[in-house]
Amino acid sequence: MAKVKLNAMETNQEPGGDFDVVIVGAGFAGLYMLHRMRGLGFSARVFEAGSGVGGTWFWNRYPGARCDVESMEYSYQFSDELQQEWVWTERYASQPEILRYLNHVADRFSLRRDIQLNTHVLAATFNETAGRWTIETSAGNRVSAQFCVMATGCLSSTNTPNFKGRSHFAGPSYHTGNWPQEGVDFIGKRVGVIGTGSSAVQCIPLIAQQASHLNVFQRTPTYTIPAHNGPLDPEVQREVKANYANFRAYNKLLPSGLNIRHNEASALAIPKEERQHEYEERWAHGGLPFLGAFADLLFSKEANDTAAEFIHEKIRSAVHDPVIAEKLLPRIVFGCKRPCVDTGYYQTFNRSNVTLVNVSSSPIEEITENGLTVKGKKYELDAIVFATGYDAMTGSLLKIDIRGHCGRSLKEAWAEGPRTYLGVATVGFPNLFTITGPGSPSVLTNMIPSIEQHVEWIADCVLYVRDHGFVCIKPTLAAQDAWVHHVNSVAGATLFPTCNSWYLGANIPGKSRVFMPYLGFPPYVQKCNDVAAKGYEGFVLIRGNDGERHAALSR
Numbered sequence: 001m002a003k004v005k006l007n008a009m010e011t012n013q014e015p016g017g018d019f020d021v022v023i024v025g026a027g028f029a030g031l032y033m034l035h036r037m038r039g040l041g042f043s044a045r046v047f048e049a050g051s052g053v054g055g056t057w058f059w060n061r062y063p064g065a066r067c068d069v070e071s072m073e074y075s076y077q078f079s080d081e082l083q084q085e086w087v088w089t090e091r092y093a094s095q096p097e098i099l100r101y102l103n104h105v106a107d108r109f110s111l112r113r114d115i116q117l118n119t120h121v122l123a124a125t126f127n128e129t130a131g132r133w134t135i136e137t138s139a140g141n142r143v144s145a146q147f148c149v150m151a152t153g154c155l156s157s158t159n160t161p162n163f164k165g166r167s168h169f170a171g172p173s174y175h176t177g178n179w180p181q182e183g184v185d186f187i188g189k190r191v192g193v194i195g196t197g198s199s200a201v202q203c204i205p206l207i208a209q210q211a212s213h214l215n216v217f218q219r220t221p222t223y224t225i226p227a228h229n230g231p232l233d234p235e236v237q238r239e240v241k242a243n244y245a246n247f248r249a250y251n252k253l254l255p256s257g258l259n260i261r262h263n264e265a266s267a268l269a270i271p272k273e274e275r276q277h278e279y280e281e282r283w284a285h286g287g288l289p290f291l292g293a294f295a296d297l298l299f300s301k302e303a304n305d306t307a308a309e310f311i312h313e314k315i316r317s318a319v320h321d322p323v324i325a326e327k328l329l330p331r332i333v334f335g336c337k338r339p340c341v342d343t344g345y346y347q348t349f350n351r352s353n354v355t356l357v358n359v360s361s362s363p364i365e366e367i368t369e370n371g372l373t374v375k376g377k378k379y380e381l382d383a384i385v386f387a388t389g390y391d392a393m394t395g396s397l398l399k400i401d402i403r404g405h406c407g408r409s410l411k412e413a414w415a416e417g418p419r420t421y422l423g424v425a426t427v428g429f430p431n432l433f434t435i436t437g438p439g440s441p442s443v444l445t446n447m448i449p450s451i452e453q454h455v456e457w458i459a460d461c462v463l464y465v466r467d468h469g470f471v472c473i474k475p476t477l478a479a480q481d482a483w484v485h486h487v488n489s490v491a492g493a494t495l496f497p498t499c500n501s502w503y504l505g506a507n508i509p510g511k512s513r514v515f516m517p518y519l520g521f522p523p524y525v526q527k528c529n530d531v532a533a534k535g536y537e538g539f540v541l542i543r544g545n546d547g548e549r550h551a552a553l554s555r
């Protein structure tokens, strides 16, 4: 990464300094971590790569970007004043609205003075003698901190496949996860969108309305459920706010922490008509609650097939041309990749200016000056949109040269896939925490309460270390090994590992195939609480002078 040197005047921050905590990232996780640490009296500095706060909601400005979790749930709950005063306008909030919310949070809690923008963290190195981290940035900072918290996000390191000839394309190209702030005008343009995941499903219907022609290059057809988005009924908002604490507490007891009604029944235990009725109701309601239709959808292939068949029929009835409809039918297990939530996705393929190109059996061969080729056929394009996803969960962490005990890098430690204790800490990296890291429920839950749970747990842990006269905390190898084994065995009992999802790292060539998130919410929260209640069971706490500390860290 090129070093962009900004002077202290430009960044409004000093290049050096000693902090209790350095936090990397100013999205939902980093903002709350900063607020929490400051509230406990710790000094903290946040480094953020973007020119504004917001993390994923800062970068993902593609047309149609909006959340697939409902607005009344996808927000912080740490401050009742905040959740009472903020007014959401739609059932599913758009990217601009969420970004406005996060900017409001930054201002309301006076967070900006401790956030340095336009700054990539390049390296974090643990100094065993000092028991502190040294953090180096693209802006020339070299600061030290006792604790380092990675709030780098699970879906923040974009993946642009290395197609042959990519640099030869003469027109503009965009990645959905790094969209120009000024927006893009596709009017009258021949556009190619590569990918058909959540980002593509959201932007394709809108780009199709502008483009003179849109080619959609599909490798794996996707399941998407209609959002049925619309203005948020003020009465619904008032009711939730009148009872917000109970609403939040109830949701925390549900699988995924989302306000989804989970049917306890098996899809196979009831007559077909009843099953269809359940699916129809969920389809009419829209969005991710479809996943809760039956208890065994992600455990039994036979049960899963009933959901797949139902959605196939919906696609066949939405798409006029039966040949195109067949091409759009997903053949993977429903839910093993995160289902998308859309507005008019399948119907977009009825437009005369939209072509679906199958790149599954015949991949994109080459990007040329004027477009790209598939199976020898040329597709002339004025602009390319890479909706090709992310190096999820580990990508942003491993981009930073993180070095712990004996100078060993995180990249080496995770060469065979990420290994953590509870998704928050890693053997060999004392005083380093990962918010919603691999091995925690994170992306399989409502992210915001999961972020809040991690932030609060980490803050309590740091407080415990300080108040009990310790200087360092690190997980034991035995605790980490047992946790990794547990995370894998839970995933192995489901249908999740059956497809090439980013949950498994299977979308990135060469990445180890490991199911990264933990399928164990809400018991996970209890486990974290128990660990803390037992004086941080599974961790080693270290105190003493430099020599003693050095010896303890070396064990």
Ligand code: N01
Residues within 6 Å of the ligand: 066, 067, 068, 069, 155, 161, 176, 194, 195, 196, 197, 198, 199, 200, 202, 217, 218, 219, 220, 338, 341, 359, 363, 364, 387, 388, 389, 390, 443, 500, 502, 507
């Ligand atoms: O990324 P993806 P995304 N040649 O990885 C294709 C969250 N999110 O940005 O499936 C051709 O899902 C790839 O094909 P395949 C949400 O959690 C949420 O869309 O690997 N195609 C796939 O179709 C989501 O799951 C929201 O065969 C290639 C696509 O690119 C996650 O972010 C909105 C290719 C990538 O899909 C990621 O979503 C947006 C190649 N070489 C995102 N390489 C909401 O809240 C990749 N592809 C609504």
